[in-house]
Amino acid sequence: MSGSVIRTIGLKRDYPMGGEVVHALRGVDLEILPNEFVAIMGPSGSGKSTLMNLIGCLDTPTAGQYWLAGTEVSRMTDDELARVRNRQIGFVFQTFNLLPRATSLHNVELPLIYAGLPARERRRRAVEALASVGLGDRMDHKPAELSGGQRQRVAIARALVTEPSIILADEPTGNLDSTTSEEIMKIFEELYRGRGQTIVMVTHEADIARHAARVITLHDGVVSSDKRQAA
Amino acid sequence: MPILEAIRLAFGTIRAQKLKSFFSLIGAFIGVMFLIAVVSIVKGMDRYVQEDFAAKIFGINTFSVSRRPGFHAGEVSQALRRAWARRPQLYWDDYHAIRAALPPQDLVAIQSSNQAEGQAGAKTSSFLQVSGVSQDFFQIRDYEIADGRVFSPEEISHGVNVVVIGRDVADSFFTGQDPVGQTLRIAGFPYTVIGVVQKQGTVFGISLDRFALAPYTSPIKTVVNPRKVVDEIIVKAPTLAGMRDAMDQVEAVMRTRHHLRPYQDDDFSLTTQQDVLSFWAKISRVLYTALPLLVGVSLVVGGIVIMNIMLMAVAERTREIGIRKSLGARRRDILAQFLVESATLSTTGAVLGILAGLALARIVQAVSPLPMGVSPLSIVIGVALGVGVGMIAGVYPANRAAKLDPVVALRYE
Ligand SMILES: Nc1ncnc2c1ncn2[C@@H]1O[C@H](COP(=O)(O)OP(=O)(O)OP(=O)(O)O)[C@@H](O)[C@H]1O
Ligand SMILES: [Mg+2]
Numbered sequence: 001m002s003g004s005v006i007r008t009i010g011l012k013r014d015y016p017m018g019g020e021v022v023h024a025l026r027g028v029d030l031e032i033l034p035n036e037f038v039a040i041m042g043p044s045g046s047g048k049s050t051l052m053n054l055i056g057c058l059d060t061p062t063a064g065q066y067w068l069a070g071t072e073v074s075r076m077t078d079d080e081l082a083r084v085r086n087r088q089i090g091f092v093f094q095t096f097n098l099l100p101r102a103t104s105l106h107n108v109e110l111p112l113i114y115a116g117l118p119a120r121e122r123r124r125r126a127v128e129a130l131a132s133v134g135l136g137d138r139m140d141h142k143p144a145e146l147s148g149g150q151r152q153r154v155a156i157a158r159a160l161v162t163e164p165s166i167i168l169a170d171e172p173t174g175n176l177d178s179t180t181s182e183e184i185m186k187i188f189e190e191l192y193r194g195r196g197q198t199i200v201m202v203t204h205e206a207d208i209a210r211h212a213a214r215v216i217t218l219h220d221g222v223v224s225s226d227k228r229q230a231a
Numbered sequence: 232m233p234i235l236e237a238i239r240l241a242f243g244t245i246r247a248q249k250l251k252s253f254f255s256l257i258g259a260f261i262g263v264m265f266l267i268a269v270v271s272i273v274k275g276m277d278r279y280v281q282e283d284f285a286a287k288i289f290g291i292n293t294f295s296v297s298r299r300p301g302f303h304a305g306e307v308s309q310a311l312r313r314a315w316a317r318r319p320q321l322y323w324d325d326y327h328a329i330r331a332a333l334p335p336q337d338l339v340a341i342q343s344s345n346q347a348e349g350q351a352g353a354k355t356s357s358f359l360q361v362s363g364v365s366q367d368f369f370q371i372r373d374y375e376i377a378d379g380r381v382f383s384p385e386e387i388s389h390g391v392n393v394v395v396i397g398r399d400v401a402d403s404f405f406t407g408q409d410p411v412g413q414t415l416r417i418a419g420f421p422y423t424v425i426g427v428v429q430k431q432g433t434v435f436g437i438s439l440d441r442f443a444l445a446p447y448t449s450p451i452k453t454v455v456n457p458r459k460v461v462d463e464i465i466v467k468a469p470t471l472a473g474m475r476d477a478m479d480q481v482e483a484v485m486r487t488r489h490h491l492r493p494y495q496d497d498d499f500s501l502t503t504q505q506d507v508l509s510f511w512a513k514i515s516r517v518l519y520t521a522l523p524l525l526v527g528v529s530l531v532v533g534g535i536v537i538m539n540i541m542l543m544a545v546a547e548r549t550r551e552i553g554i555r556k557s558l559g560a561r562r563r564d565i566l567a568q569f570l571v572e573s574a575t576l577s578t579t580g581a582v583l584g585i586l587a588g589l590a591l592a593r594i595v596q597a598v599s600p601l602p603m604g605v606s607p608l609s610i611v612i613g614v615a616l617g618v619g620v621g622m623i624a625g626v627y628p629a630n631r632a633a634k635l636d637p638v639v640a641l642r643y644e
Contacts, residue, residue: 053638058557058638059636059637078561079561079562082556082559082560082564083559083561085557085559087559097553097554097641098554099551111559114555114559114560115559158558162559
């Protein structure tokens with residue numbers, strides 16, 4: 001157990017909707033080890049995003065337990081969760097979620113600001129992260145001045161810059177064409193193989209899931225299959 | 232997030248949303264501008280009235296006896312006005328009686344004034360300020376004679392038609408000539424200029440050198456007043472205590488002369504420099520009372536505007552807040568960000584307001600003789616009010632931002 005990055009037992013998440021309750025997750029048991037590249041698949045509404053939000057400490061479960069890198073986070077306060085998000089987790093979103101008025105460099109620096117790093121150190125690390133996704137020459141561009149693929153690479157640099165235990169990507173290629181999607185997946189594979197980065201990625205597309213070493217399928221709020229595959 | 236980072240971020244947002252920021256600034260701007268301008272102007276007037284005006288116009292240890300009060304602090308009712316109008320006139324004999332009653336070291340003079348036509352050579356002016364005065368007048372006013380001399384006692388007792396004029400009168404009627412020995416016609420009657428008084432300067436932008444003084448016994452008496460009537464009798468004592476004694480004496484003399492019984496009020500007025508000062512104190516008190524109201528209203532309105540604009544900003548930037556939270560911003564980071572932004576807005580307004588207020592006071596200084604009495608305290612208060620208003624107005628919106636659920640905020644379109 002201490003060796004796993006993510007471990008959940010009986011994770012549940014209910015959404016009260018008027019009089020009724022939506023059971024988005026009905027008890028998910030999951031263990032993800034260091035240096036795994038996991039794809040989460042499943043039909044729309046099966047609870048993939050809900051699970052990602054819980055794993056990413058953006059949300060807290062209705063019931064169940066969750067250990068992230070050996071620490072139980074399911075009962076943490078808001079501020080403690082913020083700290084965990086800052087130190088342990090790197091998000092990559094389908095819609096990029098970059099600050100539109102900030103340059104690439106500033107967007108990548110942002111998590112380091114909340115980590116309290118001094119300005120020079122922040123800059124050094126942000127420059128390095130941008131260079132590692134091939135955007136060394138786009139540091140002063142704002143999101144509107146970048147292509148979709150470039151924006152997603154800025155977002156990946158931002159997720160990497162804190163050296164998190166895990167990168168969580170919810171449909172990272174959902175807004176990209178297939179060639180650009182392949183480029184992004186190349187970066188993910190590089191991170192996984194080259195750096196040993198743990199990655200959990202939600203996707204609809206089998207082509208994208210093919211890059212992962214393990215595919216977990218959700219169905220109606222529970223894990224319906226969990227397979228390792230040759231990547 | 233360090234405060235400097237937050238302030239930089241705030242300025243970035245202000246720059247990006249200029250129009251909105253302008254409206255947020257304007258409340259603090261106007262409030263603080265009023266604060267600074269009014270305080271500087273009132274302080275300047277204060278200094279002016281105390282140091283300059285009262286002394287120049289009135290003189291120290293000096294009081295005047297007249298039918299109506301010179302300066303009246305407070306409401307003047309119709310009834311009061313009518314009561315003043317019913318009071319008896321002052322006459323030459325009152326002057327003689329007062330002179331006789333006071334010790335010789337006290338100076339006593341008559342002054343009766345009017346506007347009359349003056350003419351010398353080709354130059355005519357319809358609005359020459361002329362006065363009939365007695366001997367001590369020059370000493371009471373501290374007039375130095377620049378050219379020539381003052382009246383002799385003989386000229387006064389014989390009512391000789393001579394005149395002592397102010398610098399401006401000399402310059403306008405006798406441009407480029409020596410005025411002494413020339414003839415100045417006042418209301419058609421010729422007077423010989425025997426002296427010119429040294430330049431006196433201005434008060435509230437009004438020249439103090441536009442006068443012609445003739446013996447009160449000279450033909451000027453028909454110009455300034457009906458026969459033997461006097462506008463005011465001025466008394467100057469060497470000391471403050473001497474002035475108080477003289478006032479008691481004069482009151483007693485006048486009451487006797489007017490046959491007033493003990494229960495009756497004085498039917499004449501004694502005016503001192505103190506009356507001028509308390510008259511002014513009353514005006515400045517009104518200004519100082521109105522000021523917090525004026526400033527307060529602007530700041531409250533400004534605060535409400537800032538609060539609404541910040542609420543709009545929080546709504547518009549819900550997604551940004553979600554992004555920041557997903558990257559590790561704690562509640563207090565978001566709270567601080569919006570508080571600093573709101574405080575930066577209003578403080579910027581306050582600082583601009585200080586500059587504008589100083590500029591306004593500067594303009595008043597330039598177009599009037601008032602000195603500028605900048606109060607460092609009012610500047611400190613101005614900045615503090617700016618920061619304070621922004622913080623208070625920002626609490627509610629910032630708190631709303633800080634409490635946003637990151638998942639909900641991230642999904643916000
Ligand atoms: N905030 C919410 N309030 C109420 N119900 C919610 C909320 N978020 C999700 N749900 C419900 O929970 C279930 C799971 O939603 P979730 O977003 O996790 O699905 P998903 O697998 O990510 O689907 P998709 O592939 O379409 O993104 C759905 O039935 C959804 O309607
Ligand atoms: Mg989803």
